[in-house]
Amino acid sequence: MNAPIIRLTALAHGGGCGCKLSPAVLRELLAEQPASAPFASLLVGTETGDDAAVWRLDDETCIVATTDFFMPMVDDPFDFGRIAATNALSDVYAMGGKPIFALAVLGMPINSMPTSMIRDILRGGAAMAAEAGIPVAGGHSIDSPEPIYGLAVVGLVSTKALRRNSEARSGDTLILTKPLGVGIYSAAIKKGALSGDGYREMLGFMTRLNVVGADLARNEAVHGMTDVTGFGLLGHALEMARGAGLTLRLRDDAPLLAQAESLARAGFVTGASHRNWASYGQSIVLPDRIEDWRRLLLTDPQTSGGLLVACDAEAAPAILAGIREGDPRAAIVGRTEPGEPGVIVE
Numbered sequence: 001m002n003a004p005i006i007r008l009t010a011l012a013h014g015g016g017c018g019c020k021l022s023p024a025v026l027r028e029l030l031a032e033q034p035a036s037a038p039f040a041s042l043l044v045g046t047e048t049g050d051d052a053a054v055w056r057l058d059d060e061t062c063i064v065a066t067t068d069f070f071m072p073m074v075d076d077p078f079d080f081g082r083i084a085a086t087n088a089l090s091d092v093y094a095m096g097g098k099p100i101f102a103l104a105v106l107g108m109p110i111n112s113m114p115t116s117m118i119r120d121i122l123r124g125g126a127a128m129a130a131e132a133g134i135p136v137a138g139g140h141s142i143d144s145p146e147p148i149y150g151l152a153v154v155g156l157v158s159t160k161a162l163r164r165n166s167e168a169r170s171g172d173t174l175i176l177t178k179p180l181g182v183g184i185y186s187a188a189i190k191k192g193a194l195s196g197d198g199y200r201e202m203l204g205f206m207t208r209l210n211v212v213g214a215d216l217a218r219n220e221a222v223h224g225m226t227d228v229t230g231f232g233l234l235g236h237a238l239e240m241a242r243g244a245g246l247t248l249r250l251r252d253d254a255p256l257l258a259q260a261e262s263l264a265r266a267g268f269v270t271g272a273s274h275r276n277w278a279s280y281g282q283s284i285v286l287p288d289r290i291e292d293w294r295r296l297l298l299t300d301p302q303t304s305g306g307l308l309v310a311c312d313a314e315a316a317p318a319i320l321a322g323i324r325e326g327d328p329r330a331a332i333v334g335r336t337e338p339g340e341p342g343v344i345v346e
Contacts, residue, residue: 008080009190011112012071012146044095048166048243051091051227054157062157066091069105069150073186073303074203077117081124081149083206087229087304088151089132093210094227094307095164096217097157102129104139107148121149132209161217165226165236166243168310172223174248174334175316177212177323178205178306180233180297181260187268188259198259205257206304212326213307221315228305232276234284234298236308237334237343244310247339249346252290255331256297264293264300272301285344298345310336 039045043062044054052066068088072080085102092099104125108118122136129136129151136151168174185202188194194202216222224244228236233254241248276299286295306327311319316332323330 006113006117007075008072008077008117008147009075011109043162044164048164049239050165050243051094052097054095054162056159060159062097062159062162064092064095064097064155064157065153067105067150067152069148070303071146071148074189074199077120078124079203081121081126082128083203083304084150085125085128086207086209088153089128090210090213090227090229090304092153092155093213094225095157096161096214096225097155098214099132099134099153099155101134101137102151102153104136104141105148105150105152106139106141107144107146108141109145109147110143113147121147125149125151128207128209132211157217161214163213163217163222163225164243165224165240168224168240168244168246168336170246170336170338171313172310172336173313173316173332174237174250174336175309175311175320175323175330176228176233176254176306176333177210177309177327177330178208179255179257179260179329180228180300180302180305181257181263182206182302182305183232183270183273183300184260184263184268184297185257186303187270188263191268193263193268195259198257201258208304208327210307212323216307216309216319216323219311219315219319221312221319222309223312224310226308228302228308230272230301230303231280232273232299232301233308233333234343234345235276235280238280238283240308240310241343242341244336245341246336247341248334248336248343250298250334250343252287252294252298252345254298254333255329260297261293264297269296270301273299276301283342285342287346290345306330308333
């Protein structure tokens with residue numbers, strides 16, 4: 001008798017970065033945390049919701065450290081491991097750094113999953129770490145009711161290359177390095193509605209390392225960066241706006257995965273997209289004409305999403321051309337200007 005087919009996505013109540021706590025809940029939880037001011041070497045902590053912590057070792061070098069893990073958004077265990085690892089590595093690249101090693105974070109329902117599937121998850125994560133040129137040097141595991149996997153990643157960045165999400169300047173151009181729609185695709189996977197071509201497209205984007213961030217950080221015309229993940233484009237743009245004390249104006253035609261519009265119109269939307277809007281919608285101004293499916297794509301949680309880059313407007317065409325050598329769908333999606341911190345979509 002054949003063993004029953006186990007769907008990873010059926011073992012978890014959510015998947016990918018859609019599992020993240022909503023921005024409103026996260027702000028409430030962090031509200032009474034002690035400030036990092038007493039630690040002069042802690043250059044980046046929790047104050048601006050940045051992608052990773054940064055600790056200055058000396059005048060030239062900093063440590064970048066991050067932890068990222070979630071539940072499966074795909075059923076193939078090897079692919080899940082690859083996606084989770086790529087997503088965790090992205091936080092280091094978004095700060096302008098390069099990873100040096102990682103530790104695995106593993107929680108598995110050991111009585112519900114064969115060990116072969118768990119090994120495949122770990123193998124997928126190790127494969128992406130190897131692609132980044134680093135080892136998975138250890139980790140920690142527990143027996144948990146739902147499958148969880150990710151990495152704690154440590155990297156290095158020079159003090160000159162460090163890029164925060166709070167350092168955008170007035171008049172900057174905003175570039176998005178990957179198209180949106182991963183959350184929409186994951187919702188379709190849950191209901192068996194994503195085509196094979198759609199799955200391959202999604203997997204290609206979610207397992208593409210954001211190494212471009214380390215390259216961009218060496219360009220003085222690049223002022224600020226963040227990776228777009230669980231809070232959606234609007235949520236992470238809002239963090240950038242609040243950190244920099246600026247208004248961000250976003251175009252409503254951000255690049256999308258090929259089937260994202262049709263699936264969103266058909267109602268394949270994650271619960272996290274609605275939670276995101278409920279958390280920060282009061283700080284977003286939308287055009288009257290915008291259709292609801294497009295708003296939901298702007299709040300769509302991205303797993304291993306692209307980088308949102310704030311750069312000098314005159315240098316933006318050349319910077320975009322360089323990014324498009326790795327992904328031709330990268331696009332200019334807005335600009336910054338003086339004003340009340342918030343996001344205006346036009």
